[in-house]
Amino acid sequence: MEMTSPPTCPGTVTVRRNPPRKARATPSTNAPQMPLVPSSSSATTRAIPSFPIQDILSMEIPEKPRNPPQPEPSSSSPKGPISDTLKVYLRIRPLLPPKPSGRNGSVRDPIPRSRAKNAWPQNPAKKTESRDKNAKKKNSGEACVTVSDSHSVTLSPPIALQESKRIKSEVYDGFSHVFPPESSQGEVYERMVRPLVEDFLKGKSGMLAALGPSGSGKTHTVFGSTREPGMVPLALQQIFNQSEGSSKSSRSFSISIFEIYSERGKGEKVCDLSLEGTELSMQQSTIRGIQEVVVSDAGQAESLIACAMSKRATGMTNANIQSSRSQCIINISSVAYKVGEVDNNAVLTIVDLAGAEREKRTGNQGARLLESNFINNTSMVFGLCLRSLLEHQKNPKKPLQKHFQNSLLTKYLRDYLEGKKRMALILTIRAGTEDYLDTSYLLKQASPYMKIKFNNNAESSIMHCNKRHFQALSTVEQPKRMKVGGLEACVFEEGKSIGDERKLSKEEASRICRLDVSETATKKSDFVDLAEKERNHQIMQNFSKAIWNVLKQYKQKLKVAESEIQSLKENLSNEKTRSLELGKELEDLKSCCTCSEGLRKDASLVKVYTSSESKVDLKGCGSSNIDEKDVDLHSSDLKASYCSSTLEKCDSSPREDKDMLSQVSTSDVDAVNPSCFCVENSDQQNFQIGDIYLGNGHNTEGLNEYSGIEDNYSNAEVTGYSQSHGMVRNDSCSSVELDQLLTEEDEKSLQLPPSPKDDVALTQGCSIVDVPESQPIFDASCKDLNFEKLRRKLLPVSSTLPRDCSTLDVEDGITEPTELLDPPQSQEEDVTFTKVSEVVDVPDIEPRVDLSCKAGKPKRRLAPASSILLRDFSALDVEDDAEKPKGNRGGRKLAADDRKTTQGRIALLRLLKRDLHI
Numbered sequence: 001m002e003m004t005s006p007p008t009c010p011g012t013v014t015v016r017r018n019p020p021r022k023a024r025a026t027p028s029t030n031a032p033q034m035p036l037v038p039s040s041s042s043a044t045t046r047a048i049p050s051f052p053i054q055d056i057l058s059m060e061i062p063e064k065p066r067n068p069p070q071p072e073p074s075s076s077s078p079k080g081p082i083s084d085t086l087k088v089y090l091r092i093r094p095l096l097p098p099k100p101s102g103r104n105g106s107v108r109d110p111i112p113r114s115r116a117k118n119a120w121p122q123n124p125a126k127k128t129e130s131r132d133k134n135a136k137k138k139n140s141g142e143a144c145v146t147v148s149d150s151h152s153v154t155l156s157p158p159i160a161l162q163e164s165k166r167i168k169s170e171v172y173d174g175f176s177h178v179f180p181p182e183s184s185q186g187e188v189y190e191r192m193v194r195p196l197v198e199d200f201l202k203g204k205s206g207m208l209a210a211l212g213p214s215g216s217g218k219t220h221t222v223f224g225s226t227r228e229p230g231m232v233p234l235a236l237q238q239i240f241n242q243s244e245g246s247s248k249s250s251r252s253f254s255i256s257i258f259e260i261y262s263e264r265g266k267g268e269k270v271c272d273l274s275l276e277g278t279e280l281s282m283q284q285s286t287i288r289g290i291q292e293v294v295v296s297d298a299g300q301a302e303s304l305i306a307c308a309m310s311k312r313a314t315g316m317t318n319a320n321i322q323s324s325r326s327q328c329i330i331n332i333s334s335v336a337y338k339v340g341e342v343d344n345n346a347v348l349t350i351v352d353l354a355g356a357e358r359e360k361r362t363g364n365q366g367a368r369l370l371e372s373n374f375i376n377n378t379s380m381v382f383g384l385c386l387r388s389l390l391e392h393q394k395n396p397k398k399p400l401q402k403h404f405q406n407s408l409l410t411k412y413l414r415d416y417l418e419g420k421k422r423m424a425l426i427l428t429i430r431a432g433t434e435d436y437l438d439t440s441y442l443l444k445q446a447s448p449y450m451k452i453k454f455n456n457n458a459e460s461s462i463m464h465c466n467k468r469h470f471q472a473l474s475t476v477e478q479p480k481r482m483k484v485g486g487l488e489a490c491v492f493e494e495g496k497s498i499g500d501e502r503k504l505s506k507e508e509a510s511r512i513c514r515l516d517v518s519e520t521a522t523k524k525s526d527f528v529d530l531a532e533k534e535r536n537h538q539i540m541q542n543f544s545k546a547i548w549n550v551l552k553q554y555k556q557k558l559k560v561a562e563s564e565i566q567s568l569k570e571n572l573s574n575e576k577t578r579s580l581e582l583g584k585e586l587e588d589l590k591s592c593c594t595c596s597e598g599l600r601k602d603a604s605l606v607k608v609y610t611s612s613e614s615k616v617d618l619k620g621c622g623s624s625n626i627d628e629k630d631v632d633l634h635s636s637d638l639k640a641s642y643c644s645s646t647l648e649k650c651d652s653s654p655r656e657d658k659d660m661l662s663q664v665s666t667s668d669v670d671a672v673n674p675s676c677f678c679v680e681n682s683d684q685q686n687f688q689i690g691d692i693y694l695g696n697g698h699n700t701e702g703l704n705e706y707s708g709i710e711d712n713y714s715n716a717e718v719t720g721y722s723q724s725h726g727m728v729r730n731d732s733c734s735s736v737e738l739d740q741l742l743t744e745e746d747e748k749s750l751q752l753p754p755s756p757k758d759d760v761a762l763t764q765g766c767s768i769v770d771v772p773e774s775q776p777i778f779d780a781s782c783k784d785l786n787f788e789k790l791r792r793k794l795l796p797v798s799s800t801l802p803r804d805c806s807t808l809d810v811e812d813g814i815t816e817p818t819e820l821l822d823p824p825q826s827q828e829e830d831v832t833f834t835k836v837s838e839v840v841d842v843p844d845i846e847p848r849v850d851l852s853c854k855a856g857k858p859k860r861r862l863a864p865a866s867s868i869l870l871r872d873f874s875a876l877d878v879e880d881d882a883e884k885p886k887g888n889r890g891g892r893k894l895a896a897d898d899r900k901t902t903q904g905r906i907a908l909l910r911l912l913k914r915d916l917h918i
């Protein structure tokens, strides 16, 4: 019997919580979904399909953009290319050029020159001399450029510059490849162009450009010769050979070729070189109207290009027998002619630039020199764009400069110069010592990297001249200074960091001057000044714009000012007109004023009753034509008559009533009597009243008699009007109302005796003007007189009152002027008011005031201005005036004799009248 043990229970049990993960099917694969199979192996084996290896292998994977094979991948090193889109190659032209026979086999030579007119220099002797000179230099065998390796070269200065210890060697690195002088065209093509052509055939555009100084081998490299075909023929052969060999499709290509040139340096033009050579236009980066010639084989393409090159602008210079004077651009485009095949629009562009040239090297003059300026300018702009692209590729943070806008060439090649398309640039240089500056300039401009082994003052001077171009390259160099006073003088100053400063001998200086300074100066003038000119042009343009704006603003301001001036002129004219009107008004007013002056000049007189009596009663005069009211003068009137400074014009009327006249006292100054006193208000005729005393029936003897009396009295006392007495200036007389002067209080104060003699009637013939000589007549304040109360009769002549007397109130007085002042017997009696500033001889007498008569004229009116005159008249001693009647003693004394002299007075008056022509 056999015993079996029970199965043991497992100690731990693993429980799987999460469901088993299932792998998600990959959509990209076409692998079929593998179904879930049972766990049995047989079933599983049947369910698993076989791996679709054949399907996977048959799938077409899209081709990725493939970079061209790098000949020498050394991107990690500075010696390698800095970018795939820009590759810079360097080719060194051999020092000893091949014999001319080799040149004859070039592509251009068999083609006749259609532009022989561009040949330069014209002087064959000079041409030969320059050739010999260049040959000597070339035969020197000295090289300034040595190839360090396949990516770098070393540029060594000439010996003269090395001796100065200021020109040091420079290492230029980073080239995709450096082609030594002995390199062939094929090598250049294989390494540089073939990748481009392959990419082009694969649908990728690219450009090959040759850049270098004149005569360095650009054209030779690009086009080559029959024996040494250049890049273009080699590329065409590859293109068409590969196309023919392609089994899939047959392709054709179109070729367009044009040049950018400048006639005599005036602007840039684009010319089609393919067929007719018509002028083209360019918009943005596109050439309008260019003709593309479809070629089917390499021979056809080469002949087309050869024909175009014959039309290209070329010329002879000292640097190159057949120098290119334009920028030549060849475009090879792929054209699909099979139905259904899509054109990839790839373009292979090959550019042969005109080489930068120095005047000293080329010997260009005139129009050719202008071409040189254009070429140098274009080359410089291209170099600036290239430099900017190189710096941007080294440091993407550095923005690309917009130099491409400054020339048509760079505009057209913008995409390449901005790194958007692939470009292979080959720099061609010459290795001769005489080419050192040109080579150095180009390398500084276009080499990816530069390392200066030694401090080089000459280079620093160039760097200084082109510091804007090579700022990135001058980081290592020590700051140096160099004074270049001109082509003849060359004095170097070593930087402080060097310290081993050594003074140059004259020979060294002159040699350096020959080799460096002149070259530097020329180079500066050729290359650097172009940028300076461009910058100055921009500055001046902006400056002129600013000035223009300022001028515009000033013009607007000027317009505003002119409008203001115009308005001011109008206002001024208005003011002038107004002033003229005012002047006229003033003249009118003055004419009124001049009336009084005229009165003075014309001896117009205002007759004033000068009766010294308080009241003149003509009733008894017997004068038939004198009314009582006309002569009824009060004492105040008398005073007013004095104030008016007028004197009666004496006139002895021949037909006077003798009765009346006889009653006139000798001393009477009868204002009423036409033969009374009259005083010319003119200054010229002042006379003593004593001379005009009336003498009734008296002859001159009576006058003499009177004269004797006069001795006892002053003239004023006798006559009241004497030349030697008070001169009355009534110009200052203001409005005076005499009645106001003689107020009642004044009258009382006057205490004039109410003597009946005061009221002298003419009939009594005892009216005497008793004026004391010691009393002033009137002061200057008695300007305006109120004749209203005087009841004075004015002559028509006196109707025009002086202006200053305008305030005279004569309304009441001017009632019957003619009756009073122009009696029938009287010849002329003018009573005038004296004018302002009129000097009138007024007798030094004091008017007597008949206060008794004041009661009969209670009505008094005070003019507003008279109040002022009251103050003026305050100077008048009224009390004295009141006492004046006492002074009549003389008059009375004379009155006693008047009767005796009446006849004589009349005669005297007549005489006076005759003398005065009154």
Ligand SMILES: Nc1ncnc2c1ncn2[C@@H]1O[C@H](COP(=O)(O)OP(=O)(O)OP(=O)(O)O)[C@@H](O)[C@H]1O
Residues within 6 Å of the ligand: 092, 093, 094, 097, 098, 103, 181, 212, 213, 214, 215, 216, 217, 218, 219, 220, 221, 320, 322, 323, 324, 325, 353, 354, 355, 356, 428
């Ligand atoms: N690598 C080279 N090998 C032999 N000969 C060369 C080479 N490079 C240039 N030459 C010769 O030098 C001369 C000047 O060359 P090329 O005309 O190409 O200069 P370039 O740079 O085009 O001048 P330019 O800018 O004035 O047109 C030509 O006669 C050419 O045959």
